[in-house]
Amino acid sequence: MPKSKKPAGGRPAQNFDPRYAKKKPGGPFRGNEGGPRGPRRDDARPTRDGDRFERGSGPRREGGYAPRREGGFAPRDDRRPSYGDRPARDDRRPSYGDRPARDDRRPSYGDRPARDDRRPSYGDRPARDDRRPSYGDRPVRDNGRPSYGDRPARDDRRPSYGDRPVRDNGRPSYNDRPARDDRRPSYGDRPVRDNGRPSYNDRPARDDRRPSYGDRPARDNGRPSYGDRGGRDNGRPSYGDRPARDARSAQRPRFERDERPARFQRDERPARSVAEEQQIDTVHERLEAQAVQAVDSEVTFADLGLGENIVRVLDELGAAKPFPIQAATIAPIIAGRDVLARGRTGSGKTIAFGAPLVERVLRSKAGQKREFGRAPVALIMAPTRELALQIDRTVQPIARSVGLFTTQIYGGVPQGRQVGALKKGVDIIIGTPGRIEDLVDQGKLDLSQIIVSVLDEADHMCELGFLEPVQRILRHTSKGGQKLLFSATLDREVAALVDEFLVEPAVYEVANETQDSGTIDHRVLVIDQRSKGEVLDTLVDREGKTLVFSRTRAYAEQLAEQFEDAGFTAVALHGDLNQAKRTRNIEKFAKGRAQVLVATDVAARGIHVDDVDLVVQADAPTEYKxxxxxxxxxxxxxxxxxxxxxxxxxxxRRMAELLERAEIDAPFDQVRPGDDLIAELAGAAPTAAELTA
DNA sequence: AAAAAAT
Incomplete structure (x- = not known):
């Protein structure tokens, strides 16, 4: 029996506020955002933010530097019913106790009808034969016709995709992906396997990560991209090869070989199969960075060059004094330098780029009138919608304090409102690559005035599938514009962007910062594949919030269902859910109405939820990052x-190596269902003091 | 594998 069927009580988490997902800033230019409007909320200003950050909630390490949650969440008021209070309408599972049990409650995947909220993935679409762009079909832009954005955003009046002009950008679109028939997990895709043997499906498709030349449309820029080139043989010296510059310009990023010791020397190591070898993740060289020492207690945000209003808002956000990463990056960013920064998640990166970005935009607009329909001058990109939202929650109040506007540009929601905001004019856009590029291609977003671009989780944004769109987007921005790359795991993977877009960037990292903060107890359980389900049930049987990671969407869904069947409140978060459901589920978890969140790696980076005291990796990661x-x-x-x-x-062995790379010590324990250790690990984690002892 | 645009 579960110890706690109901969500644990205690203080409600106040972190994910879906209100922000719907709302746009109000203000002088902004009476109407375009498109139909629902009831308008008047409390659009940043909510009580005092509790968004918990500063000083515990000294952490030498340097007296407490971590801060990035982009905290404003508390919600309960003026309107939240989703969670409503009867779960489209939940396909009956809630417990309400309905008679059905035998067929757990239909197998194959039998189950498609759920409403599971959009077919892009790859499921039948192949289009209009893939080849034809110039003649394409309407000329700016032809005086009302653009889609002018129309009411009623779904049934929007042109269907078939009607849309074919793009002539000659790049692979999502549609070009080979058709997948895996909407239902096939046996091969099924994460749960009984034999424990690695199969082809388990290994990352390293070799086919690069599109083959034949499949790929010709590039229009004439320059080789990283995807094409086989390392450093492109004739250009890369940072790693280049001799160090003289002291003056030593700011040039240099990449060093990662010299962390490997637990297994290559020679002692038993031979690996090809499949196994390919599973080993790439370790990129580390970036040599200028280490930032503990913050000088005398330095203030004002000293760093931020204006009065911004400093005040930062204070309201709970940031009274700059954290190390902020103390390092703010001045150079205001000065217009390109910056690469590595700081642990929660080290205050959002403010580290957000505040100086606003200051810089403000200065660039000094003396200018705020014009209707002005093009944005700053761009912030993140790999997931949730993260983009979270960044906006921090940056928006800072921007608003000086009369600047932000807008979110990401997919999964109708574009009408976003386009409406752009038409009125915004200064800073925050979003994800897909929708940004979509709007650019539709001629509804003009990036030519962008003078500052930020990539959060920059190394992730340089992975296959992200890199090229990001490159294309950056090429639309103002030439020579400032570029800021931030990530907790910033490494040479970003070289593709650095080489093309950054000029003499300053590189910073926080001294003595490893990801493993010392407040986390890392454990590895070696289990029999068959017992995974049972072990997981025991692990989530606990007070407190549990975040479970799975490798695939289907398995995330399956596990959430399993936990529900076992009597826990569980929700899933993955890319097969529509955005409304994603928002709703993460909010349920944040507020404690769901004890367990089962997520794919969509939730791996950046997303902050208060009080998650146990992370379970139902599927081990393949990359140390x-x-x-x-x-x-x-x-x-x-x-x-x-x-x-x-x-x-x-x-x-693979796991041991991965941990080695991550510089994490974790005991391995072999367990079977029912072993005491499992339930023990579901209990309270040791305190920080106990961990360091 | 997942993520990121749209139906």
Whole structure:
């Protein structure tokens, strides 16, 4: 029996506020955002933000530097019924006790009808034969016709996609992906397997990560991209090869070989199969950075060059004094330099780029009138919608304090309102690459005036699938514009962007900062594949919030269902859910109405939810960076947390190597269902003091 | 594998 069927009581988490997802800033130019409007909320200003950050909630390490949650969440008031209070309408599962049990409650995946909220993935679409762009078909832009954005955003009146002009950009679109038939997990895709053998499906498709030349449309820029080139043989010296510059310009980023010791020397290591070898993640060279020492207690935000209003808002946000990463990056960013910065999740990166970005935009507009329909001058991109939202929650109040406007540009929601905001004019856009590029291609977003671009989780944005759109977007921005790259795991993977877009960037990292904050207890459980379900049930049977990571969407869904069936309140978060459901589910978890969140790596980076004290990796990550980001969801704000990773015997060595790279010590324990250790790990994590002892 | 645009 579960110990706690109901969500644990205690203080309600105040972090994910979906209100922001719908709302746009109000203000002088902004009576109407375009498109139909629902009831308007008047409390659009930043809500009580005093509790958005918990500063000083515990000294953490030398340097007296407490972590801060990035982009905290404003508390919600309860003026309107929240989703969670409503009867769950489209939940396909009956709520417990309400309905008679049905035998067929758990139809197998194959039998189940498609759910409303599970959009077919893009790849499921039948192949289009209009893939080849034809110039003749394409309407000329700016032809005086009302643009789609002018129309009411009624779904049934928007042109269907078939009617849309074919793009002539000659790049692979999502539609070009090979058709997938895996909407239902096929046996091969099924994460749960009984034999514990690695299969082709388990390994990352390293070799086919690069599109083959034949499949790829010709590039229009004439320059080789990183995807094409086989390393550093493109004739250009890369940073790693280049001799160090003289002291004056030593700011040039240099990449160093990662010299962390490997637990297994290559020679002692038993031979790996090809499949296994390919599973090993790439370790990029580390960026040599100028280490930022503990913050000088005398330095203030004002000293760093931020104006009065901004300083006041930062104070309201709970940032009274700059954290190290902020103390390092703010002045150079205001000065217009390109910056690369590495700082642990929760180290205050959002403010580190957000505040100086606003200051710089403000200065660039000095003496100018705020014009209707002005083009944005700053761009912030993030890999997920949730993260983009979260960044906006921090940046928007800062911007508004000086009369600047932000707008979110991301997919999954109708574009009408976003386009409406752009038509009125905004200064800073925050979003995800897909929708940004979509609007650019539709001629509804003009990036030519962008003078500052930020990439959050920059290394992730340089991975296949992200890199090219990001490059294309940046090429639309003002030439020579300032570029800021931030990530907790910034490494040479960003070289593709650095080489093309950054000029003599300054590189910073916080001294003595490893991802493993010392407040996290890392454990690895070696289990039999068959017992995974049972072990997981025991692990989530606890007080407190549990975040479970799975490798695939289908498995995330399956696990959420399993936990519900076992009597826990569980929700899923992954890309097969529509945006409304994503927002709703994460909010349920944040507010404690769901004890368990089962997520894919969509939740691995950046997303902050208060009080997650256990992270379970139902599927072990294959990349050490993923491990670091996932585990960074707990142990935040000086609290302690625990990360339990489940692996099979087969994967022990691989896991040990991964942990080595992540510089994390974690005991491995072999367990079977019912072993005391499992329930023990579901209990309270050791305190920070106990961990360091 | 997931994510990121749209139906």
């Amino acid at each position: 993923t491990y670091l980001h996932r585990s960074g969801r707990t142990g935040r704000a000086g609290r302690s947390g625990r990360v339990v990773t489940l692996i099979t015997r087969m994967r022990q």
